[in-house]
Amino acid sequence: MHLMELPREVLLGENLKDKVSQVAKRLKLGERSLILYGPKTKEIAGKDVEKHLKESFDVKSLVVKEASMKEVEKALNVIRDENVNWVIGVGGGSIIDVAKLASFKADVPFISFPTTASHDGIASANASIKDLGTKTSIKARPPIAVIADVEVIKTAPYRYLAAGVGDTISNLTAVKDWELAHKIKGEYFSEYAASLSLMSAKMVIKNADIIRLGNEESVRKVIKGLISSGVAMSIAGSSRPASGAEHLFSHALDAIAPKPALHGEQCGVGTIIMAYLHGLKWQKIRETLKKVRAPTNAYELGIDPEYIIEALTIAHTIRPDRYTILGKDGLTREAAEKAAKITGVI
Ligand SMILES: NC(=O)C1=CN([C@@H]2O[C@H](COP(=O)(O)OP(=O)(O)OC[C@H]3O[C@@H](n4cnc5c(N)ncnc54)[C@H](OP(=O)(O)O)[C@@H]3O)[C@@H](O)[C@H]2O)C=CC1
Ligand SMILES: O=C(CO)COP(=O)(O)O
Ligand SMILES: [Zn+2]
Structure with a gap:
């Protein structure tokens, strides 16, 4: 049996920092809450959200440094010691993932309050957490509510925002990899989740000219795509519809590059290369990324070409159970170099 859980409320609008209390009351989440934010997102929105929450709730707070198991444990300790009823994560993908996993382990609900449109973990059920050096995708629960304040995200x-386009466009190759794993390994495949995921990718391609303006409408377009992408993952019960070989490439870069770029930026570049390997129209993907001014090569990522090649050759080892176009043995150095050169990545 596959249990599908989805957010109960999704708010997308302006000036929502003081609306969290209303949502929490409506959903009867309880008296004691824990707010998680990063050092920057505390200043950007966290402090304000906390101030408003304190008018109605008993609020504990924690500054989260990274998406690691250590940080999840810290949050979990506060939840248990203080008998916290619900959690809110105010920040980028890292903060939201820590809030998602800690609340899941403690069996309390959490609210997702994104401060950027850079990743599709905003509404997903899985958390990407670093444990023993590499990122693992851990099954958790989707947020009970998503509160996306356009004013903050803007x-x-x-x-x-351009990174968010990269994370969404990667659904094109992720779904191809999923189909491949279904055909070759007999892996469970949900046509519905795959279609929803592809729809998000197609929407950002179609709206690239609006997105590149970087205004409020752009934020709304990208956020909607990211939320649908997260819902697709919840329906699938894994990150399969939105994470394939292009994500393995990004996770590999995170592990080896001295200064990795943003998750969505790396995934976007990975999508160009994996689309080439799949025989898809990779030029169209590159064109869209260029249009929204997202990086399309090593230089723009700020990563040495040598790390790009290495990441391509080790990507298949990151999650051996996730079958992709890279197969069981991965790319040879020559194949990696050729693919990266043909697509203009190096
Ligand atoms: N679970 C899932 O389904 C998914 C998870 N992910 C994960 O999400 C992470 C990537 O998320 P991403 O958002 O790109 O990166 P991070 O959450 O790591 O944030 C990057 C930096 O941006 C800062 N920041 C956040 N909001 C703002 C803002 N409004 N203005 C200025 N700076 C801001 C953060 O501040 P601060 O230092 O305060 O945190 C941080 O320093 C990865 O760990 C990835 O694996 C990605 C996609 C899906
Ligand atoms: O980033 C994701 C989808 O965009 C999902 O994360 P994983 O690659 O960690 O499963
Ligand atoms: Zn991603």
């Missing part, structure tokens, strides 16, 4: 540097 203040993030444009680069984050």
